[in-house]
Amino acid sequence: MNKESCVLCIPSTQKILWQDDFCRVVLLNDTDYPAYCRVELLAHVKEMSDLPPLQRARMMKTVFAVEMALREIFNPTKINLASLGNKTPHVHWHVIPRFENDKHFPNSHWGEAMRDGSPVQLEANIKKALADKVSAYIECALNS
Numbered sequence: 001m002n003k004e005s006c007v008l009c010i011p012s013t014q015k016i017l018w019q020d021d022f023c024r025v026v027l028l029n030d031t032d033y034p035a036y037c038r039v040e041l042l043a044h045v046k047e048m049s050d051l052p053p054l055q056r057a058r059m060m061k062t063v064f065a066v067e068m069a070l071r072e073i074f075n076p077t078k079i080n081l082a083s084l085g086n087k088t089p090h091v092h093w094h095v096i097p098r099f100e101n102d103k104h105f106p107n108s109h110w111g112e113a114m115r116d117g118s119p120v121q122l123e124a125n126i127k128k129a130l131a132d133k134v135s136a137y138i139e140c141a142l143n144s
């Protein structure tokens with residue numbers, strides 16, 4: 001896969017909660033996991049260790065800021081963080097609030113389903129609150 005065929009190198013079709021010239025935070029349109037976020041590096045870079053140390057730190061500050069915003073708003077049972085990139089070798093982090101009654105808990109959300117899901121869409125005011133909280137935590141993290 002190269003830059004031309006990479007789905008993370010094109011403008012996102014997902015709702016962008018926050019973005020600067022380094023990375024973006026998107027809210028995935030997943031009705032089983034309506035608060036599922038992804039932090040996507042804007043540059044086509046395969047591994048975290050390809051980034052210079054300050055950029056690695058900046059990426060993780062952003063990931064943890066998203067985690068804190070999700071914890072504050074949704075009070076999940078657990079946050080799942082994942083960076084795989086086998087299909088899309090372009091640095092990105094999945095940040096997924098998990099609940100004991102979600103479709104796959106306690107398995108990975110990519111694992112075997114344990115129950116029927118209860119599909120839901122976040123309401124616009126919740127999306128707005130999440131975007132505001134994500135922005136606040138990121139600005140705070142990047143300025144400290």
Ligand SMILES: [Zn+2]
Nearest residue numbers: 006009044090
């Ligand atoms: Zn890419």
